[in-house]
Every structure is written in structure tokens, then in C-alpha cells.
Amino acid sequence: MNINTPIRTQVKERAEEQASTMTEQQQAAIRMLANDLHRLNHAIMKAVEAGVSVELVRSARHHGGDGHWGDLMIPVVVTNRIQ
Numbered sequence: 001m002n003i004n005t006p007i008r009t010q011v012k013e014r015a016e017e018q019a020s021t022m023t024e025q026q027q028a029a030i031r032m033l034a035n036d037l038h039r040l041n042h043a044i045m046k047a048v049e050a051g052v053s054v055e056l057v058r059s060a061r062h063h064g065g066d067g068h069w070g071d072l073m074i075p076v077v078v079t080n081r082i083q
Contacts, residue, residue, distance in 0.1 A: 044075075053078040 019027055044054050059074040 047077070051080065053080070 019030070022030070047054050055076045055078075056073045057076050058071045060072045061069050062072055063069045
């Protein structure tokens with residue numbers, strides 16, 4: 001690995017390599033997840049700009065029954081009232 005290679009490029013290459021081993025349905029699900037995460041990150045930034053702190057915490061783990069799982073998240077929001 002070249003230390004001058006941007007991390008983003010490494011992530012993109014790893015994602016492309018992983019995607020090549022996925023079914024079309026799996027790839028579509030990951031694209032949807034990535035899009036939703038982008039929107040979530042944008043919403044978090046807006047909330048922070050509005051004056052709250054946001055932490056995502058795992059509320060549960062969803063098991064698909066075939067060995068696959070995913071963490072379900074809830075936001076913990078803290079407001080700081082300045083008077």
C-alpha cells in the first residue's frame with residue numbers, strides 16, 4: 001500500500017471488490033443503505049447546526065436467520081439550553 005494513496009480511493013476499491021462478489025439484490029440493498037446513510041448524516045449535521053448533540057446507539061441487533069445480522073440504531077439527542 002502506498003502511503004500517499006488517499007484513504008477514499010482505498011475504500012472505493014475495497015467496496016468495488018466486495019460488490020463484485022454480491023448478487024444484484026445484495027448490491028441494490030447496499031446502494032439503498034448507502035443513500036439512506038448519506039441522508040442520515042446530512043440530517044445529523046443539520047441537527048448539530050441547530051444546536052443539539054446527536055449520538056447513534058445500537059438499540060438492537062436484527063438477525064436474518066441465516067447467520068447475517070445488522071445493528072439497529074436510535075439517536076440519543078442532547079440539547080444545551082443557553083440563556
